[in-house]
Amino acid sequence: MEGTICFDNKEKWSFEKEYGFNPPRPLGARICIEQYVKSEESDAGIKLAKSEMSKRLDVADCIVGRVVKIGSACFKSEDFKHWDKADLPEVGDWVTFKITPGWKKYGPPGKGVCVITMFDDAINEKIEDPSYVSRDL
């Protein structure tokens, strides 16, 4: 999933349109995020093969993703009272978040997408391009 940039919702993105099946529907103040997968091709066009273990580590280390679905009570608590409305993420936006356990593969066999459902307060910020961010250990 190396999709288009949806900053400021220039382009309306939906999980259903992209993958052809419904995303998980998070409850309450939870938000569902899809993992950002870095391109396996270098700038020079060389394909870098990744091992299964490396892919798993990427999931565990992931701090960037795309908003897939937002629970009805998200971003409505006191914590977000002072946030500018334009800063609140919407479906299709790229966001950074705190490292959270609970990644799952979701989708029909062979079409699974790595997603996670987390509380809204785990979201750090909306970003323009997911490739700009990587984790600094």
Place this chain on the structure above:
Amino acid sequence: MIKNRSLTSYIEDDEEEEAKKFIEEELGFPLPKALGKRLIVKIYIRPEELTTFVNNEGKTVSIYIPEIYLENDKYSNFAALVLSVGDQCFKGDEYKENGPGCKVGDWITIARNHGGQQYFHRGVTVQNIPEDAIYDVIQDPSYVERV
């Protein structure tokens, strides 16, 4: 016109009774009753038969998942079928806009370590969970796989 008072449930309002009856018929006993802010859910266990195909000799071959893997599903799967919703569930402010988070017959994903208790109810693996142990409502339990 089909109505659904919930934004997340896949069960329409007029299908609620039908869903309960269908599950009762499938399980062969009346559904247990959850109390207060708790729900009773049935843990999803994959069907024993993985696939069926016809081989070169024209024989139908079925591949079955070994029993040990299915046993493991009971203790590791986090997809579950809602069997009963307590009468105080989904009454908080969180659910004001959403309506009931899920209804009997919905498939959900749950936090396995969030105050739930697992036991057998008439031989079926169920968990009694608090309402905030639900992550999300999903379309199909076979879509979910732990990473």
